[in-house]
Amino acid sequence: MSQRVILTCVPLTGTRGSDPRRLLLVEDDSELVQLLTGALSAEGYTVEVARDGQRGLHLGLTRPYDVVVIDRRLPALDGLDLLMRLRAKAVQARALLLTALGTVHDRVQGLDAGADDYLVKPFDLDELSARLRALCRRTLDASEVLRIGAAHLDLGLRDVALPDGRRVALSAREFELLRVLATRPNAVHSRSELRRRVFQEAPAASIVDTYVYYLRRKLGRAAVRTVHGLGYRLGEV
Known part of the structure; x- marks a missing residue:
């Protein structure tokens, strides 16, 4: 042994x-x-x-x-x-x-x-x-982390730690949007809900789509999943 x-x-x-x-x-x-x-x-x-x-x-x-x-x-x-x-x-x-x-x-x-x-x-x-x-x-x-597949969202540093050791910086709104999704990883969030929770001052829910695009550009398309007709949910990095 x-x-x-x-x-x-x-x-x-x-x-x-x-x-x-x-x-x-x-x-x-x-x-x-x-x-x-x-x-x-x-x-x-x-x-x-x-x-x-x-x-x-x-x-x-x-x-x-x-x-x-x-x-x-x-x-x-x-x-x-x-x-x-x-x-x-x-x-x-x-x-x-x-x-x-x-x-x-x-x-x-x-x-x-x-x-x-x-x-x-x-x-x-x-x-x-x-x-x-x-x-x-x-x-x-x-x-002080939330899991995103094999990566982690660092709530203290407000960035994402990737499995290969790299860290991805996020803007304040990118961080908050990802935090909301990662807090309830199995839930589907409507665009109106995400606008209300993250972008309260925005006149239209389309701003959610814009920041989902930003997150996918930084973390990969799988980071945020689209649930057609319903909204978005957390994916994997």
């Missing part, structure tokens, strides 16, 4: 409701995969598995997850290197490092790679689950 595991909590917006959290497990040890998949699924996570670091990096950068679990010693790409690459690409995440090695050097190495907490093996699954829940709660409380 592998000796080290990293658990990473991706920041959430606090608007998920009762939806299950999505979890990516990057692990090549079948026994450990079975153990953690069963335990974390019982906690309510939807678990996906990658068997090497390169696949884990690809999934971590292109799909939205609430939790990523990464074994340190992986084929193709070491777990610490994987975590550092995710950090470098603006994947803001809480991290818990699990390892059989408990020296100061090992703890410092894990924390320097981007981990927020450290738990030494052998560990109790109840303690692991409790620490993971605590990190996720802290993430929810501190979160």
